[in-house]
Amino acid sequence: MQGLSRADLAEQVIPSLQEIQERLGYIPREAITWLADKFHLSEQEIYGVASFYSNFRFTPPGKHHLRICLGTACHLQGGDRLLAATSERLGIKPGETTPDGLYSLERVACVGCCALAPNIVLDGEVFSRTTQQSLKQLLDSIDRQDKGAKKSEEGSQ
């Protein structure tokens, strides 16, 4: 990193954080220390930048990452009611992960498919025109898959 100015280094902070999150799913504590060291900035400075942007999370996500769109079009067509039902079902609030580590729930402000609202994103895949019924079926099927996978794991042991 020699020969690079402070500005050059600072410019790399956000892309580096993005890459870490891309790989690990979150920004662990150690990563902040590591970046501070690498870019000759203080940990406070790195954390200050990271915490400003809502995309960065500091706790590991669940096995399944469920994001419910609360953008305008989705809100208008019941996004918040989908969130309320899901929150109740999973027993967690947006931003939290279930104690068994299976689900994390988040809200997102528009995923760009507003014409097909309401939308939810499960593990990176967008599901459009979601209804309470279709969402329940989706989560039920994932629960079944997970249970099946667990059983066959136990069986093979």
Add this chain to the structure above:
Amino acid sequence: MTDRGLGKKVRVKTIGCHGFCKQGPVITVEPEGLFYCQVDKKDINEIVQSHLIGGKPVERLFYVEPATGKRISKYKDIPFYKGQTKVVLCNCGEIDPSSIDEYIEKGGYDGLKKALLEMKPEQVIDQVLKSGLRGRGGAGFPTGLKWRFGRGSKSDKKYVVCNADEGNPGTFVDGAILVADPHAVLEGLIVAAYSIGADEGFVYIRHEYPQAIESIKRAIIDSRKKGFLGQDILGSGFSFDVSIKEGAGAFVCGEETSLMASIMGERGTPRPRPPFPTDSGLWGKPTCINNVKTLATIPIILRRGVEWFSSIGTEKSTGTAIFSLTGMVKNTGLVEVPMGTTLRHIIFNVGGGIKDDAKFKAVLTGGPSGGCLPADKLDLPVDYDSLTQAGTIMGSGGMIVMDETTCMVDMARFFLSFTQAESCGKCTPCRMGTLEMLRLLDKIRSGNGEESDIEKLQEIAITVKEGALCGLGQAAPNPVLSTIRYFRDEYEAHIRDKICPAEVCKALIKYTVVPEKCIGCGACLQICPSNAITGKKNEVHVISDELCIKCGACLEVCPPEARAIDKIPAHEGAGH
């Protein structure tokens, strides 16, 4: 295709957004211009067999006009398309966005060649100025003028930036253009750089748009290969290159000074202007920032001429307006119309009217910075000045239609909670003012509002509008002010009668089972996430007010032949 011996006769290509999202997925067959909608995987075989081999189009997949029930075969004849004027979107859904050659075939990069090889930067700026093009990012600042300022700043280094942050929730225009026609945006950006004398550029793009990021990345690589980017472009002596910066989820970063802070790796907080970015921007150097749509318009102006372009639209707002039309309207999708077109035309002709033929209530433009307009404003022409006068803004392309199921107090609260959460906290009016307004709206929504709260809201709104540091705060009160202006009676119903007329605000409604209608099917009981419903099979079910979280799932699944679930005012009838 090749298996069926059609390899030479038929070319299959993927296209970007065709615009009529509601009817997706779509397939078009050219040159006939036939349009198949809501196509399933199973249907592909039939299209190939019957249409491509047998020459007989598959009529059952044609678009059905809801009003007449008639099937329409060509997309040019469908009202949704007929009512539009595709100028900037002319390539969207027509060309394969991953093929630079297809873009060039359609006249792409001709504008760039003309600018670089035949015109001086000042001449390009003159043309853009004459075209009357105004920034499509929201503020409507004349693009030529901005470029002139950029040109005029003396510096050894200058930058251009394409603003593709599109943080406005409920808008997808910029993302769709980048996916469907990335080279148009890139060409515009290169011309901008040439005009002001920049040798480096950025595309600042929203992280939530992975497809758009891929698309523009690829376009940059292909464009470099063809020599439209890099050293000594087209032998003109002008050099320029672009890199991509992904946003990280902060709405305020769409604001230009915050955006620059974010590119430089800082917290994305705005700073006062002046100095304007064209004087002192990225790393203190002159920087010219333009929206995706603004840049995508540039190649067309150069290619087809200033006279042609400025003949579209109105005198003060030339060209076209592009909207993502969503909400309670029949035809949702990407829409382009000449500036000055009425809201009525967009919503009722292009949009096909309100879903389920319900009653129109309001239309919102400009997202959290805009306002809601009522039915008697439907004949308002859509241009920068008319919309501002009516209490909203053109904004960056979101148009959201609402019907009687939308509560205007809830809508105002929705936007305010958004801006409040996105407020960067740097200036007090925005940080405290939005929070205070949010509290008042919550108070009204929960049925505890007082008469004086409406005036209080207005007072704080004015203070925030006047005192906030950046556009986020200055515009944050707009949804509140416009809903009070046009829908005051709804606020009063919440405050005086403790009623939410649209039956949205949770504290003011409750769900009940109408005993005479309930068929005891158990559908509601099964879906209820909070176990609030009890009742034996074939017997009347009951909802417990204490346990109900008002998610509405029961209402959704109650069979249409029963319709036994009702939403009623919370204080009506004794609780169970």
